[in-house]
Each structure stands twice: as C-alpha cells, then as structure tokens.
Amino acid sequence: MSRIHWPDEDIPLKEPVELEIGFGRGDFLKRIATLNPHITYVGVDRSWGSVKRAYKRLKDLKNVHLVWGDVWPFLMFGARGVKFHRVFSLFPDPWPKRKHRERRMFSPDFWRLLAVRTKEDAHVSVVSDEMFFVRWAYDNALSTGCWWGYVSETNRRFGTKYEEKWLKEGKRVHQAVLIKDGECDFRIPETTLRIPKLKSVRMELKPGDYPLGGGAYLSVKEVVVSREGDRMLIRAVVSEGPLLHKVWFVLYRKGATWYLKPSDFSRYFPTEGLQRALDLLSSILGG
Numbered sequence: 642m643s644r645i646h647w648p649d650e651d652i653p654l655k656e657p658v659e660l661e662i663g664f665g666r667g668d669f670l671k672r673i674a675t676l677n678p679h680i681t682y683v684g685v686d687r688s689w690g691s692v693k694r695a696y697k698r699l700k701d702l703k704n705v706h707l708v709w710g711d712v713w714p715f716l717m718f719g720a721r722g723v724k725f726h727r728v729f730s731l732f733p734d735p736w737p738k739r740k741h742r743e744r745r746m747f748s749p750d751f752w753r754l755l756a757v758r759t760k761e762d763a764h765v766s767v768v769s770d771e772m773f774f775v776r777w778a779y780d781n782a783l784s785t786g787c788w789w790g791y792v793s794e795t796n797r798r799f800g801t802k803y804e805e806k807w808l809k810e811g812k813r814v815h816q817a818v819l820i821k822d823g824e825c826d827f828r829i830p831e832t833t834l835r836i837p838k839l840k841s842v843r844m845e846l847k848p849g850d851y852p853l854g855g856g857a858y859l860s861v862k863e864v865v866v867s868r869e870g871d872r873m874l875i876r877a878v879v880s881e882g883p884l885l886h887k888v889w890f891v892l893y894r895k896g897a898t899w900y901l902k903p904s905d906f907s908r909y910f911p912t913e914g915l916q917r918a919l920d921l922l923s924s925i926l927g928g
C-alpha cells in the first residue's frame with residue numbers, strides 16, 4: 642500500500658474489488674487480503690485513529706487501499722472506475738436511540754447508492770451483535786426492490802475487536818446477507834461548480850445558520866477580513882443530506898472583479914448544495 646486516500650479520489654483499482662466499511666483496527670481486512678492476494682480490497686473508515694492503527698498493520702499488503710473519510714462521499718465520488726463484488730460491514734455503530742436513527746448507515750437511500758456501486762449479483766454482509774439493527778438494515782434493503790437475501794445468526798468468526806468484545810460478554814452474532822437483484826436509482830447531486838464573480842462587495846457577514854433549500858444548510862462559523870479589506874475568509878459547514886462539506890470560502894479581488902470560491906485546503910465535494918452555498922454567500926456579500 643502506498644498511501645492513504647481521500648474519499649473523493651479516483652483510485653486506480655484492479656478488479657475484482659471488495660469493500661469493507663468501518664474496518665476499525667483492520668483485523669478482518671488483513672485476514673481476507675492475505676488469504677486472497679488476487680482480490681483488491683478497499684477499506685473506508687472515518688476515524689483517523691482507526692486509519693492510523695490499521696495502516697501499521699496493513700502497509701505491506703499490496704492489494705489493500707485505505708480511505709480516510711465517510712463512506713457516503715466515498716461511494717458517491719471515489720474510485721468511480723470500479724464496482725464492488727462484495728461489501729462487508731462488521732459491527733457498525735447501531736445507534737439504538739430513536740432520535741439518532743438517521744445516523745445509521747443502512748438506510749434505504751444507502752442501499753440504493755450501494756446498488757449503483759456494486760456488480761450484478763454482489764453480496765453485502767452486515768454483521769452485528771444487535772438483532773434489531775441487522776433486521777432494520779435487511780428490511781430497508783428489501784424495501785428498495787434491488788436486493789434480496791436473508792437474516793441469520795452466524796458462527797462465522799471475523800476476528801475483529803468488537804466481535805471479541807461482544808462474544809466475551811456472551812452476546813450472539815447476527816448477519817444480514819443481501820444479494821443484488823437489479824438496478825436501483827440513486828441520483829448523486831454532483832454539478833460543475835460556477836464560481837461567482839462580483840462587481841462590488843460589502844465585507845459584512847454574520848456567523849449563523851442559513852437554509853439553502855433542497856434540505857441543505859450553510860452554517861457560517863467564523864469570518865476573517867484582511868487588514869487591507871481586499872480578502873475575506875469564511876469558515877463554514879455545508880450539510881446536504883448525508884454529505885458534510887467543511888469549507889473555508891475565500892472572497893478575493895483580481896483587478897476590478899471579486900471572486901468567491903472554496904479554498905484549495907477545504908474538504909468539499911462539487912455538489913448542488915455547495916453551489917447553493919456559493920450563490921447565497923455571493924448574494925449576501927454582493928449587497
């Protein structure tokens with residue numbers, strides 16, 4: 642493995658490719674990648690601690706690629722050249738409380754997106770100590786009409802940290818196995834960003850929350866203006882369904898024209914929500 646990837650990177654991958662979502666310490670990835678050197682493995686985890694630990698374990702394996710980030714943008718924008726043959730998610734956070742339900746990964750929309758990014762007849766295994774969670778993931782998959790499968794208790798051992806933990810506590814391991822059964826529609830809200838140009842500006846913007854329409858929000862956290870008054874930096878978060886863009890927008894002047902764009906050191910994806918944020922900011926700053 643050469644280095645760790647961003648979720649929106651176009652990683653060149655040799656098929657067949659399998660995916661593990663939330664690899665934690667990387668125990669399972671190490672085991673299957675060692676057993677199957679002819680298969681390429683991609684692991685995605687949003688915790689930097691997990692990525693660091695797993696990288697130490699996996700760095701000598703040539704058929705493994707690690708992605709640091711959320712699986713939603715990865716499936717929307719990353720490694721678009723391939724479709725996955727198998728997908729594993731072992732002991733994902735079940736978020737048992739009702740009010741946290743929307744944080745759970747395997748919603749109907751997530752299954753639709755998975756169907757777009759997987760091969761015909763692909764298998765997805767969702768494994769958990771929580772039967773209610775496995776059942777919830779399974780019901781959501783079936784509700785999309787593009788997956789079929791089964792739910793069962795399993796004696797298969799994956800050798801991960803959380804599996805060890807739950808078995809020690811005397812819990813059982815359950816799985817939902819889903820097989821792709823046709824194509825599904827999932828629209829990725831991608832667009833080519835238009836950079837607003839302004840003839841004049843008002844260097845005033847209040848931190849706060851601004852609705853963007855289409856279920857997206859702009860939250861302005863901090864505004865910094867240069868002493869000369871010719872540059873403004875805006876630290877903001879744009880939330881757009883499951884996507885979070887963490888952006889420093891920069892407003893600057895070139896000749897007689899002002900430009901507003903996301904700075905190069907931000908983590909953002911080129912989507913309709915981000916375009917709405919640019920348009921709203923330019924309408925406020927353009928007076």
Ligand SMILES: C[S@@+](CC[C@H](N)C(=O)[O-])C[C@H]1O[C@@H](n2cnc3c(N)ncnc32)[C@H](O)[C@@H]1O
Pocket residue numbers: 662663664665666685686687688691710711712713730731732733734746801802803804
């Ligand atoms: C409970 S741990 C399980 C780790 C490992 N699979 C195991 O069995 O020990 C859940 C893992 O999923 C990762 N995770 C949770 N939500 C994620 C998301 N939306 N995208 C990527 N990784 C995620 C967490 O960072 C964490 O490492």
